[in-house]
Amino acid sequence: MEARGGGGSGRVVVLAFCIAGIWCSYITQGVLQETLSTKRFGPDKRRFEHLAFLNLAQNVVCFLWSLIMLMIWPRSSSGGAPWWSYWSASITNTIGPAMGIEALKYISYPAQVLAKSSKMIPVMLMGTLVYGIKYTIPEYICTFLVAGGVSAFALAKTSSKTVSKLAHPNAPLGYGLCFLNLAFDGFTNSTQDSITARYPKTSAWEIMLGMNLWGTIYNVVYMFGWPNASGFEAVRFCQEHPEAAWDILMYCLCGAVGQNFIFLTISRFGSLANTTITTTRKFVSIVVSSLLSGNPLSAKQWGCVVMVFSGLSYQIYLKWRKVRSKQKKAT
DSSP states (O other), X not given: OOOSSSOHHHHHHHHHHXXXXXXXXXXXXXXXHHHHHHOEXXXXXXXXXXXXXXXXXXXXXXXXXXXXXXXXXXXXXXXXXXXXXXXXXXXXXXXXXXXXXXXXXXXXXXXXXXXXXXXXXXXXXXXXXXXXXXXXXXXXXXXXXXXXXXXXXXXXXXXXXXXXXXXSOOHHHHHHHHHHHHHHHHHHHHHHHHHHHHOTTOOHHHHHHHHHHHHHHHHHHHHHSTTTXXXXXXXXXXXXXXXXXXXXXXXXXXXXXXXXXXXXXXXXXXHHHHHHHXXXXXXXXXXXXXXXXXXXXXXXXXXXXXXXXHHHHXXXXXXXXXXXXXHHHHO
16 A cells, blocks of 8 residues: 555554554444444333434534644635535435434344445446446446345345344335435535535545534434424433443544544545455454344355455455556556
8 A cells, every 4th residue: 555655664554553543433333333223221121212313413523523623733724615515415414324323223233334335336327327437347246246245135034133133123124224325425425526626725624524514403403303303302311321321422432533544544545545444344343243242144144244345355456456557657
């Protein structure tokens, strides 16, 4: 991996630091997310049903975090995107993750991670149907492995122990919510790219601030406004079950810290290195979830997991090979 500047040994240390930070932050967050969606809290053995509240809490913590970072390291020049430019991307960024979290009521955490790993499928589908893009045979092989693995996992029999932990088992609805999450993520990413293209001096902290500012506004209206107002019930639940409140706080802090390491990785090593780290992290998350949370996967399901991540790994290898060939031509 080629970092942007700095000595060889220094790059290795920074890269190892980024890998450890991303893995620790998001694997811990995944365990906490699964705990909050399946655990029964307190002597009354109640579930935390208001999973959309996690989205609001995450927005607030990340907004405060980015605000503090901008106060510590203020911009030396102007020219960043205005705060109001993030309103549209924040709508889909609010709805998408909420759907992903809500899916945990209906499918297991490993199934959710696997479904959300198939981002390349809608991207290639839209590219072919809408823009007439032609892909190579190896790219189609990657897509076949991922799509086949996710489909086979969805059709494989889930253990009764896993099903009993879900609030309302309903696999088609759960997978549907995950794929809608992917669609909204695609719009969010393209809109963010458009903003940074128009305002190239925008820093990562400003993007984080703008996105989470609007996300907080939308989620406050959704969680505490009429006719839903489930935010009050979520707050009451946290007051009655401090253990749940602590898990939510740790979940949000893990997300904020993880975003920091992602920004550091992209700025020092590029987006491809970040993709590699986050993809391998997803695989480890499934393993950790299966071992720690008592959601055992069958041999067939493990085969599907290996199939999906083989496709993703092959895709990453193709991207690395393309980058290396460009570097050789440049020199």
